Amino acid sequence: MSNIKKIFAAFTQSALCVLLTASLVLGFATSAFAGNIETVEAGPIWSNSDAQGKCPATCENYDSGYKWNGQWWTTVPNEMSVCQCAKSPVAIEAGPIWSNDDAQGKCPTTCSDAGFGYEWDGQWWTTEWNVMSVCECVV
Numbered sequence: 001m002s003n004i005k006k007i008f009a010a011f012t013q014s015a016l017c018v019l020l021t022a023s024l025v026l027g028f029a030t031s032a033f034a035g036n037i038e039t040v041e042a043g044p045i046w047s048n049s050d051a052q053g054k055c056p057a058t059c060e061n062y063d064s065g066y067k068w069n070g071q072w073w074t075t076v077p078n079e080m081s082v083c084q085c086a087k088s089p090v091a092i093e094a095g096p097i098w099s100n101d102d103a104q105g106k107c108p109t110t111c112s113d114a115g116f117g118y119e120w121d122g123q124w125w126t127t128e129w130n131v132m133s134v135c136e137c138v139v
Helices: 002-032 048-062 100-113
Strands: 037-043 066-076 080-087 090-095 119-128 132-138
Touching: 037 048, 037 066, 048 066, 048 080, 090 100, 090 119, 100 119, 100 132
Parallel strands: none
Antiparallel strands: 037 080, 066 080, 090 132, 119 132
């Protein structure tokens, strides 16, 4: 019986660690992109097909530096939906990048892990020598 309690306690601690880590990572990603993601009203959207016709222009009209990232949802049934618009391009910190080959390994993951539909466009640069580089990501 005591072995079961020990296993349960270890499992509970592991699960709490995973949840805490995920919340910290997701919280960091959300705060890092707070100024780069906007939710813009688009009127009623009836389907994904309808969103594909409305959201790109909705984001472009909001600000020419924003692109639709494929996300939308209804806020008031039969009256209002919103499109999620992402600033594009955006520079995302990736730690030090030592070469183009190193960037090929780091930047695609850096952009996709940021979420919001970002992909690496092949550009990167160093912002602080031996400390930090950024990858340019687009929607």
